[in-house]
Amino acid sequence: MNMGKMKDLPIGGVITEGGTAHEYVTGGWRKLRPVLDKDKCTDCLICWVMCPDSAIIVEDGKMVGFDLEHCKGCGICAEECPDKVKAIKMEEETG
Amino acid sequence: MAVTMVKKQAGLTGNSAVAYAMKQINPDVCAAYPITPSTQIMEDFSSYVADGKVDTELITAESEHSAMSACIGASAAGARVMTATSSQGLALMWEMLYIASGLRLPIVLANVNRALSAPINIHCDHSDSMGARDSGWIQIYSETVQEAYDNLFQAVRIAESEKVLLPVMVCLDGFITSHAIENISLLEDAEVSQFVGGYKAQHPMLDTDNPVTYGAMTLPDSYIIFKHQQSEAIGRAKDVVVEVGKEFGNRFGREYGLxxxxxxxxxxxxxxxxxxxxxxxxxxxxxxxxxxxxxxxxxxxxxxxxxxxxxxxxxxxxxxxxxxxxxxxxxxxxxxxxxxxxxxxxxxxxxxxxxxxxxxxxxxxxxxxxxxxxxxxxxxxxxxxxxxxxxxxxxx
Structure with missing residues (x-):
């Protein structure tokens, strides 16, 4: 959504189109970054189910990585990755 | 007792007159919880619903907080919405009153003025609506049953005016007006529907082809912008009240001003x-x-x-x-x-x-x-x- 001039914003704080959360980059809030070890990953997609920010990128049914513009680093994916697999590790953001 | 036949003149209590006005307006949704002395409004109105005299979806909520919340949801969905309450009921709606006005939803509420507890008292004073005077609702106070009846129709027009889009509270005195029978002039149903017209919401949530979000977070960069818009809108409401009161007078012979x-x-x-x-x-x-x-x-x-x-x-x-x-x-x-x-x-x-x-x-x-x-x-x-x-x- 183009915010345009602030005074012309739709009244009542209504957002007049769908899907705008995608444009709002929240990755900057992250303190821990998820790192995937693709050799261990079984593509069970539990991380994709559990991620509260829809930040797990899946292509052709395979887990391929993270949308770091929206991942807030909560670590749920690493926690939920099955004990026998543990393909995701949380690492300190350095930047 | 609900009014069952249309007469030009009728002896009605304030509550029955308000309920009859609501029947004639035929809102899409009405969510309410009964409280003295406004109970009879919803009692009468629920008879109209049960008898199929209106098309209204009546939501019997478990509290006034829920009633106003349902009104807000319905109004955001694009419905014309009305409700009624008094005293503690209005107090329990408090949190949601600000949300109705902040989201710019043209809900019409009949408030039958009653004292706030404690000590508990069911009779008239203005502590309920006066407590809500800064909630962003337009407030119109009615002297008589006739005026309360007439104000309801005008309230719909004022609330839904494109220049305004804010909720309106029509106040009448508990018992003194709500329970006293007064001989009043009624409008014909057709006159009412011509005067209030249809309602088309600008951003109805139920329009799934054009999805919208209500109630999103605003941060320090924008909250004040929306409050400024709201402030200007309630300022504009003054002229709209005058215009609508004049038009009502031209059509029906009873003109109302500020x-x-x-x-x-x-x-x-x-x-x-x-x-x-x-x-x-x-x-x-x-x-x-x-x-x-x-x-x-x-x-x-x-x-x-x-x-x-x-x-x-x-x-x-x-x-x-x-x-x-x-x-x-x-x-x-x-x-x-x-x-x-x-x-x-x-x-x-x-x-x-x-x-x-x-x-x-x-x-x-x-x-x-x-x-x-x-x-x-x-x-x-x-x-x-x-x-x-x-x-x-x-x-x-």
Whole structure:
């Protein structure tokens, strides 16, 4: 959504189109970054189910990585990755 | 008892008249929870729903907080929404009142004025709606059953005006107006539907082809923008109230403005008072006028937005004014009418003396002799220029 001039914003704080959360980059809030070890990953997609920010990128049914513009680093994916697999590790953001 | 046949004239209580007006408006959704003295509104209206006289979806909520929440959801969905409450019911809606106005939802609420607890009391005063005076709702106060009935139709038009888009509260006095039978003129259903017209929401949530979000978070960069828009909208409502009142008058012969002035133009002193107590005061005005005393009355009809310019013009050449509040705002410096009117008149170098009387709390009788007493005090102030007590309880 183009915010345009602030005074012309739709009244009542209504957002007049769908899907705008995608444009709002929240990755900057992250303190821990998820790192995937693709050799261990079984593509069970539990991380994709559990991620509260829809930040797990899946292509052709395979887990391929993270949308770091929206991942807030909560670590749920690493926690939920099955004990026998543990393909995701949380690492300190350095930047 | 619900009105079952359409007559031009009918003897109705304030509550039955409001319910009948709601039937004629035929809102899409009505969510409510019963509370004395407004219960009969929803009782009558639920009969209209049960008898298939309206198309309304009636939601019987488990509390007023839920009732107002359902009204908000329905209004955001694109429905024309109405409800009714009183006293503690309005108090329980409090949190949601601000959300209705902040989201710019044109909900119409009939508030039958009743005192707030404690001590518990079911009778009339204005502590409920006056507590909500800064909630961003437009507030219209009705003197009579006829006016309450007529105000409902106008409220729909005012709320839904593109210049406004804000919720409206129509207030009438508990028991005094809500339960007293008055012979009133009814409009025909067709006249009502022509006057109120259809409602098309700008951003209905149920339009799935055009998805929208209501209630999103706003941060320090934008919250103030929306509040500024809201502030300007409620300011614009004043002119819309006048336009709609004029149109109503042209169509149906009963014109309404921002206020009623009764024998005020050449008055030396005046009482400013809201709602049904104005009727009692008019009797006192007539009695004193018959004795040659130049007394008058101003009854604001619109309290929010406060028509400060027009009220100042009406009062600036009066010598002494008493604002009679049926509420104590416990500010230590008088009550709402007094605060607004005294502040309004500060602009003028030559201005009336303004005093405050707090009266009739919890339904305590306000009699003609009480009004006469206030007028006599005002006449003395006008003569001497001296105010003995600025703020005082009367009818004790």
């Amino acid at each position: 206020m009623e002035k009764y024998r005020l133009d050449d008055a030396d002193v005046a009482i400013v008072i809201l709602s049904s107590a104005a009727g009692t005061t008019k009797v006192a005005v007539d009695e004193l006028r018959a004795k040659g005393k130049k007394v008058g009355l101003l009854r604001p009809r619109l309290f929010r937005p406060f028509p400060f310019k027009e009220i100042a013009d009406a009062l600036k050449s009066i010598k002494a004014v008493a604002c009679l509040d049926r509420v104590d705002s416990f500010s230590g410096f008088g009550s709402p009418l007094f605060n607004e009117i005294r502040s309004t008149l500060y602009e003028f170098e030559k201005r009336p003396k303004v005093i405050n009387k707090i009266f009739g709390l919890g339904g305590r009788d306000y009699k003609v002799k009480d009004a006469v007493g206030v007028f006599e005090e005002l006449l003395k102030i006008a003569e001497t220029g001296k105010v003995e007590t600025l703020i005082k309880y009367i009818t004790l």
